[in-house]
Amino acid sequence: MNTTPSPQAGRTALITGARRGIGFSVAERLYQDGANIVLLDIDLAETQAAASQIDPSGKRVLALTADVSDITEVRRAGDQAATHNGSSDILVNNAGISPKHDGKSATIAAMSVDEWQRVLAINLTGTFLCSQACMEIMKARSWGRIINMSSQAGRTVSTIAGAHYAASKGGVIAFSRSLAAETGAFGITVNCIAPGRIMTPMSAEAGQAANEQYLKRIPVNRLGYPDDIAATVSFLASNEAGFITGATIDVNGGSFMN
Ligand code: NAD
Numbered sequence: 342m343n344t345t346p347s348p349q350a351g352r353t354a355l356i357t358g359a360r361r362g363i364g365f366s367v368a369e370r371l372y373q374d375g376a377n378i379v380l381l382d383i384d385l386a387e388t389q390a391a392a393s394q395i396d397p398s399g400k401r402v403l404a405l406t407a408d409v410s411d412i413t414e415v416r417r418a419g420d421q422a423a424t425h426n427g428s429s430d431i432l433v434n435n436a437g438i439s440p441k442h443d444g445k446s447a448t449i450a451a452m453s454v455d456e457w458q459r460v461l462a463i464n465l466t467g468t469f470l471c472s473q474a475c476m477e478i479m480k481a482r483s484w485g486r487i488i489n490m491s492s493q494a495g496r497t498v499s500t501i502a503g504a505h506y507a508a509s510k511g512g513v514i515a516f517s518r519s520l521a522a523e524t525g526a527f528g529i530t531v532n533c534i535a536p537g538r539i540m541t542p543m544s545a546e547a548g549q550a551a552n553e554q555y556l557k558r559i560p561v562n563r564l565g566y567p568d569d570i571a572a573t574v575s576f577l578a579s580n581e582a583g584f585i586t587g588a589t590i591d592v593n594g595g596s597f598m599n
Contacts, residue, residue: 346375346385347374347375347461348374348375348579348580349374349375349376349431349578349579350375350376351375351516352375352376352377352428352430352431353367353376353377353379353422353428353429353430353431353467354371354376354377354378354379354429354430354431354432354433354578355379355381355431355432355433355475356368356371356378356379356380356381356433356435357381357382357409357426357433357434357435357436357467357471357473358381358382358390358409358435358436358437359378359380359381359388359391359393359435360380360382360384360387360390360391360547361387361541361542362434362539362541362542362543362567363438363490363536363539363567363570363571364380364382364433364436364543365380365391365567366563366566366567366570366571366573367433367435367567367570367574368380368391368395368402368562368569369395369571370568370571370572370574370575371431371433371571371574371575371578372395372401372402374575374578374579376393376401376430376431376578377402377403378392378396378401378403379403379405379422379425379429380395380402380403380404380405380475381390381405381406381407381409381418381422381436382404382406382409382436383406383408384406384439385406388404388406389404390412392404393402397570402519402598403421403422403425405418405421405422406418407445408463409434409436409463409467409468409470409471410459410462410463410467410470411470412470412505412588415431415457415467415470415471415474416474417473419471419474419475423478428478428482429475429479429564430477430479430481430482430484430485430486430580431485431486431487431488431578432471432479432485432486432487432488433488433489433490433574433578434467434471434472434487434488434489434490434513435465435490436467437463437464437490437492437509437543438459438460438462438463438464438506438543439502439503439506439543439546440459440460440503440505440506441458441546441547444546444547445547446501446502446503446506446549447503448503449503449504450524452503452504456490457556460503460505460506460509461505461508461509461512462516463509463511464506464510464513465509465511465512465513465516468513468516468517469516472487472489472520472531475487476520476524476529478526479524479527479528479529479564480524480529480559480568482527482528483527483528484529485527485528485529485530485558485583486529486530486577486578486586487517487520487522487524487529487530487532487535488531488532488533488534488537488577488578489513489514489517489530489531489532489533489534490513490533490534490570491510491511491513491514491517491533491534491535491589492506492507492510492536493506493535493536493537493593493596494510494537494599495509495510495511495513495514495535496506496508496510496511496514496535496589496591497597500551500554500555501551501555504551504569510535513533514533514535514589515532516524517531517532517587517590518531518587521586521587522587525587528583530577530582530583530585530586531587532577532582532585532586532587532588532589533591534570534573534574534577534590534592535588535589535590535591535592536565536569536570536592537555537559537565537591537592537593537594537596538552538555538556538559538564538565538593539564539565539566539567539569539570540552540564540565540566541566541567544564547575550583552564558596558599559593559595559596560594560595560596560598560599561593561594561595563594563596563597564594565594570592571593573590573592575582
């Protein structure tokens with residue numbers, strides 16, 4: 342007999358950027374916690390493959406495509422998710438980009454306005470649009486959890502990420518506080534996670550040498566795993582975390598002690 346508790350049974354979690362990396366681990370973890378899962382990403386075939394990996398029966402998973410920076414696509418995805426299983430009780434704004442050129446971020450001097458705007462549009466505006474699309478249903482149900490993926494780069498000067506990325510991730514933290522204040526009375530909590538270096542396709546783009554340099558500054562002497570972030574999301578999404586809102590949790594192996 343399976344005696345594993347299912348703290349999120351009957352709830353639905355929508356995770357953006359869920360086909361791989363941190364988003365996929367978060368989807369897997371919240372599925373294990375008992376939630377129905379909506380995986381949202383830009384590539385349908387890959388998002389469907391990720392969904393089937395989590396639940397081959399397809400009963401508790403749904404794969405959707407949307408560009409989180411496009412208001413029409415986000416609203417359509419929100420409607421599709423609601424039709425499928427009624428609601429998004431938990432929203433994890435995880436989709437993000439960190440453009441590199443030959444493994445390096447552009448300097449401010451060399452950064453194109455197009456690249457600046459694309460990073461802000463996906464990382465910051467996307468978080469706003471997806472939150473807006475889900476918050477009314479959460480308010481009506483008097484319960485909700487919104488967890489936004491910031492970054493260590495939004496908390497301190499980054500040696501790897503660009504200024505656009507850092508600005509977007511700092512913006513996510515400020516936006517989350519405003520959203521937390523606006524929705525707190527409705528039983529909704531809004532928190533950020535600021536991961537350090539986590540082993541995913543995104544961090545691999547910076548190359549092994551950059552990651553090895555990073556490792557030297559991490560007191561626990563390892564890079565992070567997507568599951569480290571998924572476990573933090575699982576806690577922030579739980580009933581037990583109901584008195585935590587407007588917070589940013591640093592999951593970085595102790596990097597800030599250096
Ligand atoms: P990743 O590149 O492996 O995954 C990001 C996912 O977002 C991809 O599946 C991608 O298709 C999706 N995505 C990109 N643009 C999108 C859009 N416009 N609409 C919908 N989906 C889109 O990256 P990751 O390392 O898993 O990062 C996940 C989140 O964690 C990001 O927000 C990232 O900034 C943040 N983060 C990562 C690290 C790290 O070291 N990996 C550190 C700090 C913060």
